[in-house]
Amino acid sequence: MAEYRRLRDLDWAMLVLALIICLVGTLQIYSATHSTNFRDASWKQIVYVVTGLLLMWFIMSIDYHTLLGQVPLLYVVMIALLIATFLIGTKVMGGRRWLALPMGFRFQVSEFAKLVLVLLVARYLTELKGDTLEVWDLIRLIGLIGLPMVLVMKQPDLGTSLTYLPILAAGIFLAGIRWQYVVFFVLLAAIILPVGWMFLQPYQKARITTWADPYADPHGSGYQIIQSKIAVGHGGMWGRGVTQGTQTQLRFLPVPHTDFIFSTFAEEHGFVGVVILLGLYFLLLMQVVQNAQTAPDRAGMYICMGVASVLLFHILVNVGMVVGQMPVTGIPLPLLSSGGSNMWSMFLMLGLVNNVRLRRFVN
């Protein structure tokens, strides 16, 4: 009867929502690339989704407690791979973010690091004695997350390294933190941010200033965000129709199938399409949160909430970037953007959530 229960207990709603989003994404990738050199990207995307489902199956089948038990090993492997990426990674557009795999595939370690960090936070917080975090607990946790963040930042990939923060933030928030510490961190941030500004790369600084005023350099750093906003606005209420978005089709929009895929979706499907797609994401997110609520234990809850926070952060930063509410950080939109590492890490995370769900009636 084990097989039967497993299938029935899967979070089908979550899975169907994720697959619908993947389908929309694949179609949108087709629309954005059918007349370019990337025209095989939609086929690749299908491969990524199918392999993603297999990965999800795989990670579901290992009890998450077992995974939690292996966190130190996973953490060490992750750090080693990040260092390897930094040393021997494939250089693409000025950053070493990829490890080359056979058959021309590339593997972005920083994407999978999220998974390890979700488990790490879950385990770390589960094993705390008190109901709130003590200073040293906090500092150790920040250190554990900070190390991979620094490594990824050095690649340089500020955007991806920032996606580790919501895991930390959600964990700390859920574990409970004294308000004095919150005040302390806010003050610390107020001091660190201006100092950190000095250490940013020129292009990273430009991204921030561009966010404030893209028209300061409309043909340079402001180009992407201006073109993206034009594309979104051009969509109007009902959109231009599939393969009819001029911003996308005439390629005024840079990288329309990856980071700016939501922009091309907004151009071709309009406000109505945007609300529906964001609604799907919202339902997906709530489904993950619901799994957190029904988790059998605190560790499971932390895992689900870690995944939820990563998902929410990605949506906020990527979709916000498309309409100019957020600076350009170059992080993809989960399940929609073209790309394997991102797709696999997302399916692995959904696998973790399912993993927790499948074990909720145990005890």
Add this chain to the structure above:
Amino acid sequence: MRQLQSLCLRYWINSRRGPNRTAPTAVQLFPFKSAELDFKEKLLVRDDAKLASGKIAIFQYAAVTIFLFLIAGFWRLQVQDVEMYREAADKNRIKSLPLPAPRGKILDRDGRVIVENHSTFSAILSRSSFKDEHLPAIADGLNLDLEELRARLKRFKNQPSYQTIFIKEGLSAGEIAFVESHNDPDTFPELELIHSQKRLYPQDGLAAHVIGYVGEVSEQELNLPEFAQYNQGDLVGKAGIERQYNDSLMGVDGQRSVVVDYKGQIQQVLSRKDEVPGKTLQMTIDLDLQAVAELAMEGRRGAVVALDPRTGEVLAMVSSPSYDPNKFAGHIRQSDWLQITSNPDNPLLNRAIQAQLAPGSTFKPLVAMAGLETGIIDENTTFHCAGGGTFYGRYTKCHSTHGNISLRRAIAQSCDVYFYSLGDKLGIDNIAKYAEEAGLGLETGIDLPGEKRGINPSTKWKARTQRAKWFAGETISAAIGQGALTVTPIQLAAAIGGMANGGIWQKPHLVKEQAHVEAARKADWHPDHILSVVAGMYGVVNEGGTATIAHLPGIEFCGKTGTAQLVSNEYLKKNKTRIVKDNAWFVGFAPRQNPEIAIVALFEAGEHGKDASTIARDVVKVYFDKKARIKQPAQIAALPFARRMN
């Protein structure tokens, strides 16, 4: 290795074990068993998951807020400001490119091409995407002077920004490559390459003054009613036929709306308003005559005008020195302009219609006409020439001693004493009356801009212009074409041609199809009187007169020489250092009866009228040679038509 690791972990976990923690029971749901299952049992997990439910709710509220925030962003862009972004998207992809209309060709009377266009590529700037800091690089890439380019852009300041600016015509291959490789959105999105037509004029300045040249309309011109319909940057005719018939030659520019991609490459043409090419203009100029006249004038200052007195069609018009209008075609360089305008011989002056000079003895036939018409003399009246004469207290020399001389010989030998005496008897107002009937002191109305009218002096003229009384002594010099009297070459050709045509003056013109043919001016001159004067002019060339050198066998070429002082004797005294040579004139027509060609040659500083007559002779010879040559083919050409009639 594994045991060591699990040992460490166990220690780590055990050290944190609290009193309330219980180990969860492991239940195996999956077909494959985890290798670490035994470890899992020892992992202590707090089972009070519900504790966090309040915080999860807060997370949900935060998520709702974030989604609403995002949707608000889309609402603003896609619903509130949708028009703004739609326009921005259209501006991105839709470009409007001018389709310059080619100017009409200019042909000679036989349909031979004098002026045409050749295809070139031009660089234009679109100002909607223009950035000032790009200018130095663009100027450098297109080999333009940066300051000139800046000044040029400044002139367009008040024009609507959708209007593009021509910055260079006739790009070289390298410059075309520069534009093509730099007009993407990331470098110089304002730069555009368009196909245009450049005016191609005869290389050696042939007929340059007649044809004129085109240039960019200037700010002063834009204020004139003549140019009111044009815009800054338009190429318009600046001189000559190009200016006179600008409206008909110019055509109407078209426009093309195209969809471009992010590289600026054209993907699709949305709409196209075709250009309307300018009309072809057929001139009355005969290239053969023009070429010969140009050749004869080479290295000389002056002018030649040949026209058909029966119709007023101008067959040749030369002004020398000439210039190369190709330098003007489009956008002239500052250096070229300075070089042309600083030339003391003033090559831009069209001497044929703008030189106002004393006609000298070429005026005598008209004085003779006045004498005959007023009845003061008849053809047999003689005056005595003793090599000079004293008139009003001043002795004036004749260039020879002619003795008793009648009208016919007086014209042929150009006796000054005869005309002094006749002029004295006529009085200035009689001379002026008949000269004006012949068209002197009046614009001929030729279809060229800037024609001058010369001065046909009379008592009234002097009273009006100088508020002084006419002295009878002045009539003496006026009678031999000196003094205040000035004419333009075209005036003289038209005047003598019309006289020989029986006192019918057709308006000279350069373009065959005139919008409205003006009625000829007529004078009631007695045919016998005309014949008498013509007989004298026949003598000039054919009966041992002053221009025997111009005799053409088999052609009844008649004419009159003139050697005109450029300045008064008083002026010469004041400026002793400068040698001012006399101007040589010749005016003539052929044949003697029903003349087909009237011609005037002005050879400035030519000193002797006969030196001008040879120039006229060469042109007239070509005219008749050509006429003899085309008689045969004309008949052959008529044959197929005749056959069709059967």
